[in-house]
Amino acid sequence: MDFSTQAIPRIDPRRPWVLGPSGLKRIVLGDDSGSRDAALLAHGPAHKPLRSSGPFSQRLLVVAHAERGQLDDAAREAIAAAAILAGKDGEVLALLYGMQDAAPEALAELAVDRALTVADPGYAPEQKLALLQQLLQQESPHTVLFADRSEDADLGRRLACRARLSVVTDVVEIAADGVRRRQPGAGFSLRERAQVLLLARGVAEAKLPFVGKGERLQTAALPAISEQVQDLGSAASPASQLALEEADLIVSAGNGVSNVPGFLALAEALGAAVGASRVAVDDGRFSRDKQVGATGKTVQASAYIALGISGAVQHLQGIKSCRHVIAVNLDAAAPMIKRADLSIIDDCQSFISAFEALVRRERNLV
Amino acid sequence: MKIAVLIAPAVHPVSGRPCAGEADLAALALAQRLSSQVDVWYAGAADDAALADYLARGATHIHTLALAAGREVLSPLAEALQDYALVLCGARAGGGDGSGLLPYQLAEQLGRALLPDVLDLSKSDQQWQALQALPKGVRRTLAAKLPLVASVHARAASAVGWSYARLQQGKIQRKAATGAALPQVVLEPARRARALVAASKVSGHARMQGAIAGGEGKSAGIVVKQGDSVEKAQVVLDYLRQHQLVDF
Numbered sequence A: 001m002d003f004s005t006q007a008i009p010r011i012d013p014r015r016p017w018v019l020g021p022s023g024l025k026r027i028v029l030g031d032d033s034g035s036r037d038a039a040l041l042a043h044g045p046a047h048k049p050l051r052s053s054g055p056f057s058q059r060l061l062v063v064a065h066a067e068r069g070q071l072d073d074a075a076r077e078a079i080a081a082a083a084i085l086a087g088k089d090g091e092v093l094a095l096l097y098g099m100q101d102a103a104p105e106a107l108a109e110l111a112v113d114r115a116l117t118v119a120d121p122g123y124a125p126e127q128k129l130a131l132l133q134q135l136l137q138q139e140s141p142h143t144v145l146f147a148d149r150s151e152d153a154d155l156g157r158r159l160a161c162r163a164r165l166s167v168v169t170d171v172v173e174i175a176a177d178g179v180r181r182r183q184p185g186a187g188f189s190l191r192e193r194a195q196v197l198l199l200a201r202g203v204a205e206a207k208l209p210f211v212g213k214g215e216r217l218q219t220a221a222l223p224a225i226s227e228q229v230q231d232l233g234s235a236a237s238p239a240s241q242l243a244l245e246e247a248d249l250i251v252s253a254g255n256g257v258s259n260v261p262g263f264l265a266l267a268e269a270l271g272a273a274v275g276a277s278r279v280a281v282d283d284g285r286f287s288r289d290k291q292v293g294a295t296g297k298t299v300q301a302s303a304y305i306a307l308g309i310s311g312a313v314q315h316l317q318g319i320k321s322c323r324h325v326i327a328v329n330l331d332a333a334a335p336m337i338k339r340a341d342l343s344i345i346d347d348c349q350s351f352i353s354a355f356e357a358l359v360r361r362e363r364n365l366v
Numbered sequence B: 001m002k003i004a005v006l007i008a009p010a011v012h013p014v015s016g017r018p019c020a021g022e023a024d025l026a027a028l029a030l031a032q033r034l035s036s037q038v039d040v041w042y043a044g045a046a047d048d049a050a051l052a053d054y055l056a057r058g059a060t061h062i063h064t065l066a067l068a069a070g071r072e073v074l075s076p077l078a079e080a081l082q083d084y085a086l087v088l089c090g091a092r093a094g095g096g097d098g099s100g101l102l103p104y105q106l107a108e109q110l111g112r113a114l115l116p117d118v119l120d121l122s123k124s125d126q127q128w129q130a131l132q133a134l135p136k137g138v139r140r141t142l143a144a145k146l147p148l149v150a151s152v153h154a155r156a157a158s159a160v161g162w163s164y165a166r167l168q169q170g171k172i173q174r175k176a177a178t179g180a181a182l183p184q185v186v187l188e189p190a191r192r193a194r195a196l197v198a199a200s201k202v203s204g205h206a207r208m209q210g211a212i213a214g215g216e217g218k219s220a221g222i223v224v225k226q227g228d229s230v231e232k233a234q235v236v237l238d239y240l241r242q243h244q245l246v247d248f
């Protein structure tokens, strides 16, 4: 047989295409810009159905504090739990602090049917309680749900004690026969379903196949009631002085970081806490208390910057609850890149020095 | 000034034996730093051996309100604590229910303000200032007048080390008390909790699409390959600023 020595022209079966003016798909030869995922586009964006269009005969109330205008996973799970428990004739009502700017679509996406959004006044338990009791009287929800952490946990406990409602804290499971909570040193305990439920993480799957109505009650103001306790303001202590579990901004070094002093200088310039992967710790580059992961610490920073870390499952376990993960790695196929929200494919050493110089310049530290 | 500190035995996470609770120890240490007159109170059914750890860690004298098991401790405690202007307790007990409700109930019952999750307390002219621990390292300063109830964060202060001499010298004074019966709780062995999951009515094809689109419905992150290190550093800083993760 006669094989031609010429290269066989290969045709990419997923050649990029653009939509022409006539609405037809056009392939421009030699051009590599355009859309590639034809199959996904053909079905259009997924539309979630409405959970229930009413009329509603009963309702549940979820109370949550947003951070920087966004609800965290714990609060989303509380809303999801309410939406799943509500049933066809149940309405999900939400009282959201610090979400005045949220669009109705965002509220609907959370599966909220009706929301009252209020600016977060900081520490004002008496005012928040008064508003909450007012809302309870108007709407008479049969259950009030809170996430059992920080501000929500505090407000939930205050409400239960002030209004003398039955309450179960640390709820890990809501079942037909009641609610289960974790009992220190004694497994689970089964309780009757109470009026106020404070939910631990993982009670409900936050991802929902439906949306809510997303209506908004007018933005209410908090009632003017004098507080017994004065709020003198809050301050975030620099992350570098905090325990790793508490830090909000962490830079973490893996095997890819060889210039440790440079890395530490970056952490100092950023005011971030220092973490490390197990390999970097085992090497003796960092002390054991810096290790993040399954056998180290579980962190919940808002931002986690992983420098030269491959992203082994044991490491990813430790950063499960980090909201924003930024990865710097030479290898674009590393598992960390899949986890990260922003990935930089670059050499760590040159990135670290460039980033440090930039941060110092921007902060006028030089 | 007399300060009352509330304690309760915790369950040791490994041996399961009663021991001193972290937050309660922190409350004890904080109270001892603030005043030389600290009264330690406990209400419940635990025996003296369960409280011994607190004696060894710095409590010289424990007042116990002895109740039968399964009785509520709130009203006898509230009665005993009426005359203390400042009541400290751990934010969460490591034993019993460990629900963190007691400080709230107590403040409500005594009609006082509550300072939650306190890391530090100090007196400044007429007021008391408290440093409150919030998640992610945020610290809030609160000010209030006496009488107060404060729940103390486990990291507030560290108690003195365990000492046999203190254990021998310490005393536990018991007084019988009564409280209303609490509803019986049913205990079960721990297992993996079942999460509530919404019944999904989407087609198999749609589920498949969801699975391809990446784990947990999260769209894939941005990957930056172009440019030199300086430009990439700028990209990272822009990202941090866009999401308000840094304050400069």
Ligand SMILES: Cc1cc2nc3c(=O)[nH]c(=O)nc-3n(C[C@H](O)[C@H](O)[C@H](O)COP(=O)(O)OP(=O)(O)OC[C@H]3O[C@@H](n4cnc5c(N)ncnc54)[C@H](O)[C@@H]3O)c2cc1C
Pocket (backbone or CB within 6 Å): A253, A254, A255, A256, A257, A276, A277, A278, A279, A280, A291, A292, A293, A294, A295, A296, A297, A307, A308, A309, A310, A311, A312, A313, A314, A315, A318, A328, A329, A330, A331, A334, A346, A347, A348, A349
């Ligand atoms: C039981 C068990 C428990 C474990 N627990 C933990 C744990 O708690 N925490 C933990 O972290 N690990 C843990 N591990 C180890 C884990 O499996 C991985 O081995 C480890 O996380 C890998 O660390 P690494 O990513 O730093 O190193 P590597 O896997 O060596 O990855 C280095 C990465 O850096 C990149 N790189 C190299 N040079 C450069 C450069 N110049 N610039 C940029 N990038 C570069 C590489 O591409 C690579 O992706 C555990 C393992 C076991 C078996």
